[in-house]
Amino acid sequence: MEPFILLQGVKHFYKERLALDIPELQIEKGSITGLAGPNGSGKSTLLRILALAEQCTSGTLLVEGTPVWAYAGKASRRITMLPQEPYLLRRTVYDNIAYGLRLRNKGGDLKAAVGEGLALVGLDPSFAARRWHELSGGEAQRVALAARLVLRPSCLLLDEPTASVDVKSGLLIQQAILHAREQWGTTLVIASHNRSWLHDICDHLIFLYNGRRLECCLDNFLPGPWSPAETGLWQASLSDGQALYAGKPSRPDSNGVLPPSSLRLMNGTLREGERLLRCTVIAIYIDKYLHAPSLQVNCGGQPLVVSSPLDEDELDACRPGREVNLCYRPENVIWLD
C-alpha cells in the first residue's frame, strides 16, 4: 500500500548546522507515529517539514505519491499541525476555531462546527464567546486543537501536545486525537518526551538523535563522560560506585544506548565477555510491541529497561523493590555519534 507521506533523502540545515538527515521515512495512512528523542534531536524540525511549514534544504516529500513543497496550497490544507506553543489569534475562541474553515471558504453552519470542535476537546459551548486572553494554558491548548480538528485533517501533527497541560487536559487531548483517527481516519504524528504515553498511544515509534533516525530505541540512553578502563574498554561511573563498560567511543563525552534486548537477568554464571550490573526493580510491564513482560530497573541512578524474555521463575524474582543482577556485553553499546 502506498504510504500517506514518504520522505526521501531529506536533509535540512540551519545555516551550516545539519538539523535533519532522514534517508527514508514512510508514514502509513491512518497510523499513529510517535517521534521520540532528546531536545535538539530534530523532532520539531521534522514536524514542520511534514506540515509544509518549512522547506527542507534537499530531498523529496511525497504526499500520497505526489511531490509537494512547503506552503503548497492543496496539500498544506490536508495536513495541519498543533505546535508546542500554539498561538491564539487576538480574537474570540469562536473566531479562532472558525479561522481555518473561513480560509477554506467552508460555508455551512460555522456555529455548529465551532460547537462540535469545542465538544471534541471537552469545552463548554459558552467558551466560544471568550477572548484569547481569558483562557488558561490547558484551555488555550484545547482551543488550538479544536481549531485543527474542525478542519477534519487527513494528517494531524502534534508537537508535545500534553507537555504544558494538566492531567485532565492531557487526557481530553488524547481522547480528541484518537477520535479524529477513528472517525475520519486521520493520520497522526506525535512528538513527545513522554515515552510511556507515546508507547501507549502509537503504532510505531521513530527515534531521532542529532537529526538522524536511529535503528535502535533510546530506552537505555547512556550519557558520557567515558574514561579508559582495562583491556581497551571504556567506562562510565554510576552513582553507587558501579561502572558501565563499553567499547571505545568516538569522543569521551559521546552518548550511547544499550538495547533493552541485550540485557538479561543473570541466572547461573556470567558468560565469557559479559559484565554484571546490580540493579533495583522499579516496575514490570507488558511491552506493547513485544507482547511480553519487560522490566524497568534502576542501576546506580541510571534507568534501564530489560526486554529479553523472562520465564515464570524469573518474573517471580523480579518484584518491584527487589535487587537483581543483569548481564550485558560491552560491545552491544551503540554509539549515537
Place this chain on the structure above:
Amino acid sequence: MDFILQGVAQAIVLLASGDWETYSAVFATVQVSGLSMGASLLIGIPLGYLLGYLDFPGKKPLRTVVDTLLSLPTVFIGLVVYAFLSYRGPFGELSLLFTLTGIAIGQTILALPVVISLTATAVESLDRHLRLTLVSLGASPRQIFLTSLWEARLGLLIAAVTATGRVLTEVGISMMVGGNIKWQTRTITTAIALETNKGQFATGIALGLVLLALAFAINVSLSFLRRRG
C-alpha cells in the same frame, strides 16, 4: 499676558463665526494630510511588513537607513521636492509646485519612514509562533499578510497616528513647496507662522486650537480602538 487671553477670546469668536479665511487653511490642511497619509499608509504598510517579516541580506543596514530617515528635517524634504518640481527640475512639466498635491508629495516622503519603521517594529514584535500557526491552518501568503497585519493592528494604529502628527505639524514642506498662497495652499501651520509674524495672534491661536482639537480627536479615536482591540 493680556494679549494672549485676548487672542484666545478672539480666536473662539473667529471659529464660532465661521471665518472663511481660517477655515480655508483648515480645509487645505485636512485635504493635504488626508492625501499624504493615504499614500504613505498604502505604500508604507506593505513595505514595513516586508521589512519586519522577511529575513534577507542587508536587512539591518536597511533598517538603520529607515530609522535614520525618521529624523529627516522637513526643510530638507521641502528643498528636495522643490528642486524636483520646479520648472527647471525633472518633474517641472507636471506643474505641481505651489499646489496641494506638491505639498502632499513632500509630506508623503516625511511620513513614509515613520510608517515603514513602526510597521516593521509592530510586525517584528508579533509572536514568533503566529506564522507557524497560520501556515499550519492552511493560510496562503496573502492570508498570512492580512492576518499578521490584523494581529499587529495596535502597532499599525500607533504608526498611523505618529505619522499623522508629524504631517499635521510640519511647516517646512508646506511653506517651501506650497508657497503659503492664500485660499490655495495656505495650511494651518503656514498660516500660524504668517499671522504671528503679522502680529495677528487671534488667527494664529484659532488655528492652533484647531490643530490641538485634531490631535485630541485622533488620540481619543486611538484610545477607543485600543480598548476595543
